[in-house]
Amino acid sequence: MGSDDTNSAAGEVALRTRAFVRDVVIPVERKLDGNVHDGPEDVRIALQDAARAAGVFAPQVPTDLGGLGLDRTAQSAVFEEAGYSLLGPLALNCAAPDEGNLHLLGEVASAEQKERYLRPLAAGAIRSCFAMTEPAPGVGSDPSMLRTRAEQLPGGDWSITGRKWFITGGIGASVTICMARTSGEPGDRRGATMFLIDRDSAGMSVERNIGTLDVSLFGGHAEIVFDDCRVGPDAVLGDVGRGFELAQVRLAPARLTHCMRWLGIARRSHEISMAWTQRREAFGRPLRELGMIQQLVADSEIDITACRALIRECAAQLDRGVEAGHLSSITKTFVSEAVGRVVDRAVQICGSLGVSEDVMLGRFLREVRPFRIYDGPSETHRWSVARRAIKAIDADAVLGHG
Secondary structure, three states, X not given: OOOOOXXXXXXXXXXXXXXXHHHHHHHXXXXXXXXXXXXXXXXXXXXXXXXXXXXXXXXXXXXXXXXXXXXXXXXXXXXXHXXXXXXXXXXXXXXXXXXXXXXXXXXXXXXXXXXXHXXXXXXXXXXXXXXXOOOOOOOOOOHHHOOOEEEEXXXXXXXXXXXXXXXXXXXXXXXXXXXXXXXXXXXXOOOEEEEEXXXXXXXXXXXXXXXXXXXXXXXXXXXXXXXXXXXXXXXXXXXXXXXXXXHHHHHHHXXXXXXXXXXXXXXXXXXXXXXXXXXXXXXXXXXXXXXXXXXXXXXXXXXXXXXXXXXXXXHHHHHOOOOOHHHHHHHHHHHHHHHHHHHHHHHHHHOHHHHOOXXXXXXXXXHHXXXXXXXXXXXHHHHHHHHHHHHOOOHHHHOOOO
16 A cells, blocks of 8 residues: 655655654644635645655755755655645645646746746745636637737736636735737637736736635635736746747646645545445444455555556656656546545445545545546546547558558
8 A cells, every 4th residue: 555666765755754644734634624725824834844844845846946856756656645635735835736836937937037936936935826727718628718818018018918717726826827818819729928927916816716616725716807917028937929838848747746646635535445344344244344345445446556557657758758748648537537436435435434524535525526627627638638549540551551
């Protein structure tokens, strides 16, 4: 059971993370019922200070920024252990959306932007959000539907106007990475630009924290309005007009780290249910001896092992510098659905206990369900996977006509 990393350094960090999550994070999680949709900020700071003291803070952040500098393969073991609690990734500063934004800023930001935003974000001194999604008919699973616009004014400043919604971490974020259209029309897959927008910028307002099924992502899911929001030319992240292209720097790794973290909560749910099979009796026998229960346990073992294998292979591809969009789509689709199956089986095995508030399985079930939608719904990924797979086939050679 548990993450089985073969690298000794990563294995040490994973073991420290396991102990830290068990001894420090889970008691806080239970006290809050995993609900940090509205903060509080002092909880985040206290957890992150404790993670520093335990030597597990910011495992993915380069060492020159105060992190542990683990590669993707090593991260997979540590993130899984962090994900054993809903608040574990927050404590380690490897939770969405900050984790993905840290990677994006590290790859794309200018030296000045790194000092202003990346360094404090890596230290947990500030939080961030990534403002891409818009209310219909704006951008959702199809990024080309982007409607928020940015126009350059005489003198070089930019004016940004549009509405974003479901912006994870948006409540209280110090900086927003906003995707806006700088050329073209909705339906055009070119012409987007990323902007770094400070929280106190005139013309930017957070309208509400959207009530959702899940409540464990710190800073909630915000609806944000930009109304002639003025920013300087130094707010452009990367190059003007390359926003869609540069977003790919963030997307494939971010999908994968979501999988790593949610695998931890699936494993915890599975372990809770197996422990219950040792305590509960039915029909004169312990649950663990009943064939139907054994099948549920076995299926979850298979799902967890398959998830871990996919995650490690995708992480290895990213570490080798291989373009991993295809495998990350496969991994995200399979893991998001397998995690849901594992948690659902755990609820079923535990019966009335599973749907009670005496254990957190009901909370876990609510938290993992949106994962099939976040970072691209399963249907969009399947469409993408099928297109790539079919395109790669040499029909003449396969059918014997070459």
